[in-house]
Amino acid sequence: MSADFSRDFDLPDAPATARLGAALAPLLAAGDLILLRGDLGVGKTALARALIGAHLAAHGLAEDVPSPTFTLVQTYESPALLIAHVDLYRVENTEELRELGLAEIVDEGVAIVEWPERGGSGLLHLSASRLDIALSLVPEGGRCARLTGSGSWAARLKGLTI
Ligand SMILES: Nc1ncnc2c1ncn2[C@@H]1O[C@H](COP(=O)(O)OP(=O)(O)OP(=O)(O)O)[C@@H](O)[C@H]1O
Numbered sequence: 680m681s682a683d684f685s686r687d688f689d690l691p692d693a694p695a696t697a698r699l700g701a702a703l704a705p706l707l708a709a710g711d712l713i714l715l716r717g718d719l720g721v722g723k724t725a726l727a728r729a730l731i732g733a734h735l736a737a738h739g740l741a742e743d744v745p746s747p748t749f750t751l752v753q754t755y756e757s758p759a760l761l762i763a764h765v766d767l768y769r770v771e772n773t774e775e776l777r778e779l780g781l782a783e784i785v786d787e788g789v790a791i792v793e794w795p796e797r798g799g800s801g802l803l804h805l806s807a808s809r810l811d812i813a814l815s816l817v818p819e820g821g822r823c824a825r826l827t828g829s830g831s832w833a834a835r836l837k838g839l840t841i
């Protein structure tokens with residue numbers, strides 16, 4: 680089994696968050712599970728928006744990427760990938776969680792999940808190709824991102840430049 684691998688990135692302003700999202704976009708592959716952690720308003724949606732927007736733009740598609748805070752899930756399709764952007768903040772029970780169909784999404788595409796801690800530990804086992812991104816505030820006003828790659832994400836993360 681390959682070991683997890685972590686890297687920290689300083690994100691001094693919102694454009695830096697967008698650059699990290701854009702840099703991750705070409706690394707996406709079907710079967711990926713990307714977990715976005717961090718407090719309210721830290722930039723999880725901003726990062727997901729940049730990642731999805733860059734993937735779609737690379738395929739000549741321009742689409743709004745709204746926050747899934749209220750819809751719980753937004754799905755996107757390019758010729759290469761199905762991407763589901765999920766926000767578990769408002770999920771109230773396991774039935775609601777099951778109805779989102781995360782296991783099915785990861786079977787055929789990529790799931791990007793905000794507030795994964797609300798989905799329970801079962802979420803961690805949905806995919807062997809997992810990228811955990813923990814965002815935190817830094818006192819100067821920017822953010823820090825700690826990226827931890829499991830499975831094939833460890834090698835992908837080693838080559839990442841933003
Ligand atoms: N590196 C950064 N430095 C400073 N501000 C940033 C940075 N990255 C993102 N932001 C700003 O932080 C805010 C983040 O809002 P966003 O909705 O993405 O947070 P969130 O983590 O998804 O919140 P929620 O938990 O409510 O879903 C936006 O206003 C964005 O412009």
Ligand SMILES: [Mg+2]
Binds near residue numbers: 723724
């Ligand atoms: Mg959000």
